[in-house]
Amino acid sequence: MFGYYLDLAWRSLRRTPVLTALMVIAIGLGIGASMTMLTVLHVMTDDPLPGRSAHLYTPRIDPLPLAYKQGDDSPDPADNLTWPDAMALLKAHRATRQAAMAGGSLMVRPARAGLQPFNANGRYATADFFAMFGVPFEQGQGWSAADDEARAHVVVLGSALARKLFGDAGGLGRTVRLEDNDYRVVGIAGDWAPKPMFYADATGSQYSDDDQFFLPLSVAVDLDLSVNGNNSGWGRDEANSKTNASTSWLQFWMQLDTPAQVAAYRQFLVDYSAQQKALGRFERPPTNARLYSLMGWLAHENLVPNDVRLQLWLALGFLLVCMVNIVALLLAKFLRRSGEISVRRALGAQRRDIFLQLGVESAVIGVAGGVLGLAIAQLGLWSVRQRPDDYAQLAQMDVPMLLGTFVLAIVASVLAGLLPALRVCRVAPALQLKAL
Amino acid sequence: MRILRQIRPILSALRSHKTAVTLLMLEIALTMAVLGNLVFIVYGTMQRSHMATGVAESQIGWIQSIGVLGQDNPGTGAENIAVLRNAPGVLDAAYGSPPFVGKETNPIFPDAARSRPVAHAYVVQGSQHMSTTLGLRIVQGRDFNDGDLPDLMDVFMKKTDTPLPALMTQALAQRLYPDGKALERILYDGRYAYRVIGIIDHLRSEVTGRANDDDALLTEYRIGAQDLGGGYLIRSRPGQLPQALKAAAAALQKANPGHVENKVHTMAELRENYFKSDLAAGRMLVAIIAILLVVTALGVSGLASFWVQQRRRQIGMRRALGATRGDILNYFQAENFLIVSGGVLLGVFFAYALNLFLMHRFELAHLPAHYLLAGALALWLLGQLAVLGPALRAAAVPPAVATRSV
Numbered sequence: 127m128f129g130y131y132l133d134l135a136w137r138s139l140r141r142t143p144v145l146t147a148l149m150v151i152a153i154g155l156g157i158g159a160s161m162t163m164l165t166v167l168h169v170m171t172d173d174p175l176p177g178r179s180a181h182l183y184t185p186r187i188d189p190l191p192l193a194y195k196q197g198d199d200s201p202d203p204a205d206n207l208t209w210p211d212a213m214a215l216l217k218a219h220r221a222t223r224q225a226a227m228a229g230g231s232l233m234v235r236p237a238r239a240g241l242q243p244f245n246a247n248g249r250y251a252t253a254d255f256f257a258m259f260g261v262p263f264e265q266g267q268g269w270s271a272a273d274d275e276a277r278a279h280v281v282v283l284g285s286a287l288a289r290k291l292f293g294d295a296g297g298l299g300r301t302v303r304l305e306d307n308d309y310r311v312v313g314i315a316g317d318w319a320p321k322p323m324f325y326a327d328a329t330g331s332q333y334s335d336d337d338q339f340f341l342p343l344s345v346a347v348d349l350d351l352s353v354n355g356n357n358s359g360w361g362r363d364e365a366n367s368k369t370n371a372s373t374s375w376l377q378f379w380m381q382l383d384t385p386a387q388v389a390a391y392r393q394f395l396v397d398y399s400a401q402q403k404a405l406g407r408f409e410r411p412p413t414n415a416r417l418y419s420l421m422g423w424l425a426h427e428n429l430v431p432n433d434v435r436l437q438l439w440l441a442l443g444f445l446l447v448c449m450v451n452i453v454a455l456l457l458a459k460f461l462r463r464s465g466e467i468s469v470r471r472a473l474g475a476q477r478r479d480i481f482l483q484l485g486v487e488s489a490v491i492g493v494a495g496g497v498l499g500l501a502i503a504q505l506g507l508w509s510v511r512q513r514p515d516d517y518a519q520l521a522q523m524d525v526p527m528l529l530g531t532f533v534l535a536i537v538a539s540v541l542a543g544l545l546p547a548l549r550v551c552r553v554a555p556a557l558q559l560k561a562l
Numbered sequence: 563m564r565i566l567r568q569i570r571p572i573l574s575a576l577r578s579h580k581t582a583v584t585l586l587m588l589e590i591a592l593t594m595a596v597l598g599n600l601v602f603i604v605y606g607t608m609q610r611s612h613m614a615t616g617v618a619e620s621q622i623g624w625i626q627s628i629g630v631l632g633q634d635n636p637g638t639g640a641e642n643i644a645v646l647r648n649a650p651g652v653l654d655a656a657y658g659s660p661p662f663v664g665k666e667t668n669p670i671f672p673d674a675a676r677s678r679p680v681a682h683a684y685v686v687q688g689s690q691h692m693s694t695t696l697g698l699r700i701v702q703g704r705d706f707n708d709g710d711l712p713d714l715m716d717v718f719m720k721k722t723d724t725p726l727p728a729l730m731t732q733a734l735a736q737r738l739y740p741d742g743k744a745l746e747r748i749l750y751d752g753r754y755a756y757r758v759i760g761i762i763d764h765l766r767s768e769v770t771g772r773a774n775d776d777d778a779l780l781t782e783y784r785i786g787a788q789d790l791g792g793g794y795l796i797r798s799r800p801g802q803l804p805q806a807l808k809a810a811a812a813a814l815q816k817a818n819p820g821h822v823e824n825k826v827h828t829m830a831e832l833r834e835n836y837f838k839s840d841l842a843a844g845r846m847l848v849a850i851i852a853i854l855l856v857v858t859a860l861g862v863s864g865l866a867s868f869w870v871q872q873r874r875r876q877i878g879m880r881r882a883l884g885a886t887r888g889d890i891l892n893y894f895q896a897e898n899f900l901i902v903s904g905g906v907l908l909g910v911f912f913a914y915a916l917n918l919f920l921m922h923r924f925e926l927a928h929l930p931a932h933y934l935l936a937g938a939l940a941l942w943l944l945g946q947l948a949v950l951g952p953a954l955r956a957a958a959v960p961p962a963v964a965t966r967s968v
Contacts (some may be wrong), residue, residue, distance in 0.1 A: 145867075151857075155857060193677075195669075322894075434924075435924070436924050437846070437847070440596065443592070443595070443916065447854060448857055450592055450861075451861035454586055454861055454867065457585065458582065471859075506846070509846055513843065514835075514842065560926075
């Protein structure tokens with residue numbers, strides 16, 4: 127039956143090529159615009175670390191004084207941790223793995239002749255970083271907790287930086303000069319750049335940055351290396367801004383494998399805050415402490431800029447206009463065939479059959495519109511990639527979005543066909559037959 | 563009058579096509595809602611991209627001269643300013659950064675307790691000659707004079723508690739001191755105290771569209787023998803900016819062999835860069851506007867063709883009974899006008915509803931009524947254009963059709 131309906135649909139559409147083309151173009155344009163923006167939103171809110179993200183969590187504790195007021199446009203200092211808090215969580219060792227980290231930009235001074243000094247972005251982290259996030263290694267490995275403790279001058283290089291400095295040979299065991307210190311290369315990381323860079327401070331460009339080197343956090347504190355991102359202080363002590371208790375600048379991530387572990391850690395954070403409050407360091411309620419899952423944290427950070435959301439809404443509004451348009455055109459098209467349909471009814475076809483037949487016809491338009499929409503979405507994504515925004519380069523369609531395009535196109539066209547089909551099913555065959 | 567007399571039959575004819583008419587009106591209404599808001603957003607962006615910052619943009623260039631670690635550099639801030647001022651074509655120079663470069667608002671407090679901010683304003687700091695280099699217009703009070711300026715080190719190390727002399731924009735002055743007596747008033751941000759010595763007409767550090775774009779304080783400090791890396795500003799003679807900026811950058815580099823000049827830009831380039839992303843998105847929205855109009859026109863025209871075809875016999879009868887081609891043409895045009903008018907009325911509600919939603923979620927401004935009027939006119943015109951083809955075809959139906967297959 128389905129094959130027969132397909133055949134009928136094909137014949138019917140071929141009879142009115144202009145009207146069919148109009149409908150396909152309308153649905154194609156609506157789908158194309160919507161899918162462009164949906165794809166942008168999709169890549170921006172996608173899981174940056176599939177497979178691992180479900181077990182990754184980040185704490186948020188609130189060490190701010192009661193009187194602290196956040197500026198309108200300024201980031202929340204409590205999104206980051208202070209050095210004492212990060213070290214306390216690290217030493218408590220309540221999670222399977224845990225690491226504290228911060229981003230930094232250092233001047234690389236290549237030993238190779240002909241290469242000028244340049245700045246590179248990287249990360250200061252504690253030892254668990256690599257195993258917890260599953261960073262692949264081309265050569266060597268990360269450093270150990272003992273290296274952290276010893277403030278060892280070791281570095282893990284990203285593959286691009288390693289190649290730039292040492293050519294294809296790698297450079298494991300060689301020395302790199304960053305700012306005014308030498309570091310021994312203990313590992314070369316493979317291609318690893320989660321997008322967005324969820325573990326970085328939210329004030330950076332998380333869609334376009336990547337880490338080119340990794341240094342032990344203890345070394346960065348020891349040498350007072352420069353730190354990127356939101357570095358907020360609220361205390362009066364002007365002492366070392368990295369280690370004091372009223373400057374937040376660190377990110378902290380942990381791996382928790384079971385729901386019981388998650389619940390226990392949540393409680394631990396509240397208890398820790400209560401204890402700090404009892405000591406007089408924290409002023410705000412301990413229940414302000416939160417534990418975010420990776421995806422929950424990305425939602426909390428709200429990385430998608432407002433103009434992208436606005437454009438998505440407008441594109442969806444555009445799709446709605448296109449759909450209403452198709453409803454009107456399908457109504458015209460179906461009503462025009464009242465006679466033919468009445469003949470089928472008179473020959474024994476039930477309303478359900480007619481409804482199904484017209485539904486198939488709408489779906490055929492949807493498939494054709496989906497093909498056109500896909501082409502238009504590719505054009506739209508190409509134009510998004512020309513934008514100067516930091517997420518622009520990510521705007522590529524993946525398989526789920528590709529299939530989604532067709533699903534959306536077919537659903538939209540079948541929905542649009544619903545009302546006209548119902549209307550035509552109500553036509554009384556007898557009246558129409560008389561008029562033939 | 564003829565058209566008026568035609569309205570009644572049109573309405574009764576439309577009554578038997580309720581679904582199609584409702585759909586068409588809905589389409590017009592939705593188009594108007596999306597169109598009105600889109601045009602509003604795009605026009606807002608375009609307007610913003612041309613909004614003046616209050617500085618002499620066509621004459622200002624910016625040179626970022628940064629020290630390389632471990633390199634000794636003989637140049638000092640005061641000398642650098644002198645070097646720049648002596649460059650050919652340069653009128654004035656200062657150490658500081660122009661609008662669009664790394665600007666953030668600071669909370670402004672009325673008292674030293676700093677408990678409740680009364681405004682969030684841009685605090686612009688620069689060396690001696692900053693206000694004259696930017697070409698700011700003083701409308702009340704006075705500009706800085708040499709005796710005013712605190713020393714850079716005193717300011718940076720916060721060794722001085724005396725309020726820093728500051729110029730304030732008119733917009734901020736009116737916001738903070740509605741009595742009009744802003745001069746000599748003292749106010750505070752998170753770090754310093756300021757004393758208002760003069761009022762300038764405009765200084766927009768950013769053009770975001772927010773109400774506080776033009777809220778700014780400008781202070782100057784004196785730089786002397788420090789080796790200062792960072793941004794230097796020049797103001798050229800009118801029309802000589804490209805040459806003057808090039809000459810100034812070369813002179814500054816010569817005086818500072820230990821610095822690298824990463825960025826040398828005219829204000830026009832900074833502005834272009836600042837609005838690049840917005841304008842790129844705007845272009846995409848313009849494309850959507852165009853497509854939207856085409857889609858709606860095609861829809862209207864498609865449905866009109868259907869109606870013409872459906873009523874061929876009736877049209878033939880009317881022609882046979884004496885109606886002219888013009889009457890038939892008018893009929894379809896009037897019908898289209900009525901439907902579009904219904905859609906436009908509905909569209910006003912839809913447009914405001916969408917605008918309210920966008921205002922709520924995206925801090926958009928209120929949609930002014932004239933956008934709706936323009937939208938209505940556009941849709942009326944669009945409807946007439948879209949129906950013209952089918953209506954002409956209807957007018958061409960020969961009266962003989964009436965006699966066939968009755």
